[in-house]
Amino acid sequence: MLFLEELLETVTRFIEAGGDVLWFIAAALVVMWSMIIERLWYFSRTYPKQARLLVAQWDQREDTTSWHAHKIREAWISQMREKLHSGLLVIKTIVTICPMIGLLGTVTGMINVFEVMALSGTGSARLMAAGITQATIPTMAGMVAALSGLFISSRLEYSANVHAQELADHMPHH
Secondary structure, three states: OHHHHHHHHHHHHHHHHHOOHHHHHHHHHHHHHHHHHHHHHHHHHHHHHHHHHHHHHHHHOOOOOOHHHHHHHHHHHHHHHHHHHOOHHHHHHHHHHHHHHHHHHHHHHHHHHHHHHHHHOOOOHHHHHHHHHHHHHHHHHHHHHHHHHHHHHHHHHHHHHHHHHHHHHHOOOO
């Protein structure tokens, strides 16, 4: 329990130092990683069962060679491809948006620096330090958030394409 209290205190101090924009980055991370975990679960648990059922349905068909059968096969593969790619665009969009949210924090922090300079009438390094910190932390957080999802989102897209192709290969059209 002590560990969680210390972690919460550290996160709170980090957000105070970086500004309210970090809450948006945190929310984006929660959504992105929830979706990533769901996709990983789907690829490892749900999809294999669905694919086996679909291939079995195809194998049970008497007609697999007619134009009508080919269209049914294409529709089934297309539906599975859609399920495989479900949510991937949203994940990639969040990956793309995170650095932009961080940049928003940078702009906000720099505005604070200029306000301090205008109010104090000097370029005091001590007075500007808090604003500069607030300007750099969100940029770093946005980049780290994006990098944390970049590789896995590309890997998920690759896996979706491979699974769709394998499914098509297991449903031969004679």
